[in-house]
Amino acid sequence: MSRLLEVEDLQVSFKTYGGEVKAVRGVDFYLNQGEVLAVVGESGCGKSVTAQSIMGLLPKKVSRIKGGSVTFEGEEILGLPKKQMQAIKGSKIGLISQDPMTSLNPTMMVGKQIAEVIKKHTDIAKNQIKVRVIELLAMVGLPNPEQRYSQYPHELSGGMRQRVLIAMAISCDPQLIIADEPTTALDVTIQAQILDLLKDLQKSLDTSIMIITHDLGVVAEVAQRVAVMYAGVIVESGTVEEIFENPDHPYTWGLLNSIPKYGSGEKDRLIPIQGSPPDLFAPPTGCPFAARCEYAMEICVQEMPDKKRTSETHHARCWLNDPRAPLVKDLISAGRAE
Numbered sequence: 131m132s133r134l135l136e137v138e139d140l141q142v143s144f145k146t147y148g149g150e151v152k153a154v155r156g157v158d159f160y161l162n163q164g165e166v167l168a169v170v171g172e173s174g175c176g177k178s179v180t181a182q183s184i185m186g187l188l189p190k191k192v193s194r195i196k197g198g199s200v201t202f203e204g205e206e207i208l209g210l211p212k213k214q215m216q217a218i219k220g221s222k223i224g225l226i227s228q229d230p231m232t233s234l235n236p237t238m239m240v241g242k243q244i245a246e247v248i249k250k251h252t253d254i255a256k257n258q259i260k261v262r263v264i265e266l267l268a269m270v271g272l273p274n275p276e277q278r279y280s281q282y283p284h285e286l287s288g289g290m291r292q293r294v295l296i297a298m299a300i301s302c303d304p305q306l307i308i309a310d311e312p313t314t315a316l317d318v319t320i321q322a323q324i325l326d327l328l329k330d331l332q333k334s335l336d337t338s339i340m341i342i343t344h345d346l347g348v349v350a351e352v353a354q355r356v357a358v359m360y361a362g363v364i365v366e367s368g369t370v371e372e373i374f375e376n377p378d379h380p381y382t383w384g385l386l387n388s389i390p391k392y393g394s395g396e397k398d399r400l401i402p403i404q405g406s407p408p409d410l411f412a413p414p415t416g417c418p419f420a421a422r423c424e425y426a427m428e429i430c431v432q433e434m435p436d437k438k439r440t441s442e443t444h445h446a447r448c449w450l451n452d453p454r455a456p457l458v459k460d461l462i463s464a465g466r467a468e
């Protein structure tokens with residue numbers, strides 16, 4: 131499998147009245163051709179900022195890329211001039227953003243909005259563009275696509291608006307789709323339909339997808355690989371099987387304990403992760419999860435652990451995986467944890 135996207139040591143900060151927010155603090159992950167990667171983590175951990183950095187969509191005045199690299203098809207795209215990035219956006223990377231209402235222009239027919247993207251990024255003949263838009267609207271499962279073409283965003287339901295955004299994202303046959311919480315604002319049945327649609331499109335168009343979510347249920351449904359993000363860092367990454375069946379980071383254990391299991395009885399109560407993420411104005415020097423981790427050792431607050439690989443695809447940044455660390459069961463019996 132060839133690498134389509136590679137993010138290495140990405141660091142992004144924001145200037146605010148309160149000081150510098152270190153939102154992304156050395157993120158690394160990759161995405162292979164034809165693969166679906168899920169990036170998961172709590173609200174505020176830097177998922178959207180990571181996506182915005184890749185797409186060149188960071189707010190210029192207040193943000194600063196402090197380091198790292200983003201290569202797409204082997205070429206550096208981090209911090210590319212606006213014009214060059216525009217050419218990649220839309221034609222090679224499509225974005226489905228977190229909020230369909232703000233991503234669509236409320237004063238313009240949805241069909242026209244997709245037509246604009248096609249006009250800008252492809253050389254489809256002018257008289258063929260409308261036909262293509264209607265075809266795309268049908269492809270994303272909108273009933274009566276001819277009629278939908280002339281409707282405005284407010285005339286559509288949330289699920290339909292999300293389908294319009296998906297149509298827009300795939301309109302120029304991108305190699306990569308970045309979907310930032312594409313189903314968060316939708317009710318459960320519509321969520322499932324949108325995920326099915328993304329899966330179908332990924333297969334039929336052979337596109338790669340980076341899906342951002344805080345919902346591990348979504349991960350299990352669509353992704354082949356997972357990157358778990360916490361306080362601006364990827365703390366664990368692996369295949370879906372590795373993450374669900376053999377997770378190596380206490381934050382991932384916490385995430386897994388806080389999702390309902392199918393057919394679970396009363397004994398398997400959901401256990402929320404206690405505490406809150408660290409202050410990103412002054413992030414800790416050690417592991418950012420240490421303050422909430424019931425297995426934290428002295429070293430955890432002093433030093434950020436390196437990546438420890440347990441397979442070609444699986445790694446975690448946790449001192450518990452160091453060969454010198456005591457086993458978790460020993461920590462529990464020593465009364466360090468429940």
Ligand SMILES: Nc1ncnc2c1ncn2[C@@H]1O[C@H](COP(=O)(O)OP(=O)(O)OP(=O)(O)O)[C@@H](O)[C@H]1O
Pocket residue numbers: 144145146151153171172173174175176177178179180189192228344410
């Ligand atoms: N324009 C901005 N100015 C200042 N701080 C920002 C800005 N955008 C994001 N941040 C900060 O960066 C951090 C990461 O934000 P981000 O939006 O990436 O979180 P997220 O993981 O996408 O969360 P959610 O799941 O809620 O969408 C947060 O602490 C946020 O407050």
Ligand SMILES: [Mg+2]
Pocket residue numbers: 177178179228310311
């Ligand atoms: Mg977000």
